[in-house]
Amino acid sequence: MILSQLVISGVATGMLYALIALSMTVGYRATTVVNFGHGDIVMMGAYAMLFLAVGVGMPFPLALALAASGLFLFGFLMQRGLMAPIIAGPHLSLAIMALAVGYALRGVARIEWGNDILLLPRPYAQNAFLLGPVVITMDDLVITGSVLLLLLLLFVVFNVTRIGKVIQAVFQTQRGAQLVGINVPAFHCIMWGAGTTLGTAGGVLLALIVPLTPDMGVWTLVRGFAAMTLGGFGSLHGAVIGGVLLGLMEKLLGFYVSTVFIDISGYLITILVLLIRPQGLFGQHATLRV
Amino acid sequence: MPEPLLTALGVEAGYRSKQILFGVDFTISRGEVVALLGANGSGKSTALNTVSGFVRPSAGSIRFDGEEIAGSPPHRIFRRGIIQVSQARDLFPDMSVEDNLRLGAWVRGAEIEADLDAVCTSFPRLGERRRQPVRLMSGGEQQMVAIGRALMGRPKLLLLDEPSGGLAPVFVGEIAAIMTALKGRGITMLIIEQNIKLALTVADRFLILRDGKVAQGHDVRTGAATEEDIVRSIYL
Numbered sequence: 001m002i003l004s005q006l007v008i009s010g011v012a013t014g015m016l017y018a019l020i021a022l023s024m025t026v027g028y029r030a031t032t033v034v035n036f037g038h039g040d041i042v043m044m045g046a047y048a049m050l051f052l053a054v055g056v057g058m059p060f061p062l063a064l065a066l067a068a069s070g071l072f073l074f075g076f077l078m079q080r081g082l083m084a085p086i087i088a089g090p091h092l093s094l095a096i097m098a099l100a101v102g103y104a105l106r107g108v109a110r111i112e113w114g115n116d117i118l119l120l121p122r123p124y125a126q127n128a129f130l131l132g133p134v135v136i137t138m139d140d141l142v143i144t145g146s147v148l149l150l151l152l153l154l155f156v157v158f159n160v161t162r163i164g165k166v167i168q169a170v171f172q173t174q175r176g177a178q179l180v181g182i183n184v185p186a187f188h189c190i191m192w193g194a195g196t197t198l199g200t201a202g203g204v205l206l207a208l209i210v211p212l213t214p215d216m217g218v219w220t221l222v223r224g225f226a227a228m229t230l231g232g233f234g235s236l237h238g239a240v241i242g243g244v245l246l247g248l249m250e251k252l253l254g255f256y257v258s259t260v261f262i263d264i265s266g267y268l269i270t271i272l273v274l275l276i277r278p279q280g281l282f283g284q285h286a287t288l289r290v
Numbered sequence: 291m292p293e294p295l296l297t298a299l300g301v302e303a304g305y306r307s308k309q310i311l312f313g314v315d316f317t318i319s320r321g322e323v324v325a326l327l328g329a330n331g332s333g334k335s336t337a338l339n340t341v342s343g344f345v346r347p348s349a350g351s352i353r354f355d356g357e358e359i360a361g362s363p364p365h366r367i368f369r370r371g372i373i374q375v376s377q378a379r380d381l382f383p384d385m386s387v388e389d390n391l392r393l394g395a396w397v398r399g400a401e402i403e404a405d406l407d408a409v410c411t412s413f414p415r416l417g418e419r420r421r422q423p424v425r426l427m428s429g430g431e432q433q434m435v436a437i438g439r440a441l442m443g444r445p446k447l448l449l450l451d452e453p454s455g456g457l458a459p460v461f462v463g464e465i466a467a468i469m470t471a472l473k474g475r476g477i478t479m480l481i482i483e484q485n486i487k488l489a490l491t492v493a494d495r496f497l498i499l500r501d502g503k504v505a506q507g508h509d510v511r512t513g514a515a516t517e518e519d520i521v522r523s524i525y526l
Contacts, residue, residue, distance in 0.1 A: 162396070165385075165389060165392070165393060165396070166393070166396060168382070168384075168385065169382045169385070169393050172382045172383060172384055172385070173380050173383070175376065175378075175380045176380035176381060176382055178344070178364040178365060179364070179368070179373070179374055179375075179376060179380055179439075179440075180368070180393045180396060180397070180439065180443065181364075181365050181368035181396070181397035181443065182365060182396075182397075183363070183365040184365070185363075
């Protein structure tokens, strides 16, 4: 019974990690650059939602749409104005630029909201349902359902639409894409924006279950990075599976071994995967630009 | 006399601090097939990549169809009708032959089916393998996909970088036949080709690049230069 409960809870948390890992993977696959500031973008998405829904008092769906659009624009402009000019430069410059943007966002959050721990009110009643002996909370359902919907949407966009073919094409070879007339630098900006938008969705879902702090980006980045590493860098389905496995591992090890594992599973997975199977579960041996 | 389709004047280009082209001049008329010959490192691929926008020239002018294109990015040059088949082919390996071909026409977005049928008729091997991922195909077949993909974009000028490079002899013959057929259809081409016999079979004119400059140019049709003369010009 406890095992079933842990699995349900682990899957729900894992879906959230999956979304964050997926949002990082989308940006990475497009540009081959890992956004080390992505955790802070997730944090900023959550704060933007809090500002619009609580501060301004907008209805939840409108606030969500505006937060997602705003963060899309932020991601687009970050790629266009900060990453693109140095994209041909050393990898370290790109990593430091992404980190610097993340730190700047954290600074803005700290100035604006201090170190207060804030809560995003749920737009639904905090009910729980009994499925046999297992308790399923409304949070579990909302998070899992939202992520599944987003995954379905992404699956359709990637595999059914014409633009999905273009995205796959650029993911496979950027020079090939340029040879068929695709504006690859503009594509980078759009996909970076898509990554920050998905990250915002992750931030909003996260804000439903944990308090907001300016430092939540670190926690988020570690989980997203671990899920990506486990699933295989650059693999979209790997990011999803990696996220779910990480969520399960945290809950199971946290209960059966020690609660310490809830906090350190992300680090442990990253270290072990890089040592034992660097390409992760579904990744290929690929060059990595950080 | 009508303006040439492409006019390159004093083009200088290179990579980072290494200059490769030192004032390249040449023209290509409509319907003409020009072969760009030269030893390794003479700047052939750089010249081709400068025309297609992958290398940004530091000086000089490239006029295409009455417009200046020097320094334009590759996607803009593609939209003007200059389409390149690169040496590495740069196909989408996990996609099917058909998806690769369709992507060749995605910018245009119209009349794709008719062009797709035309390419599959011209290249029956591709028609038979429409659903096959290109990574499972031989080098010669992949080269056909690359040429077919370029044709899907309806090029005004087709740039071919070593189309027979690394292919088995049986495929070299097929590629030669394809290039001759394209020439018969009036497609303007600029070709880099190490196989001089093949280049002379297809080209109307050849240019020899040496140390980043056009050293010589000959009209193939006059028969003024033999294969041996050309090899001597390139390497001696």
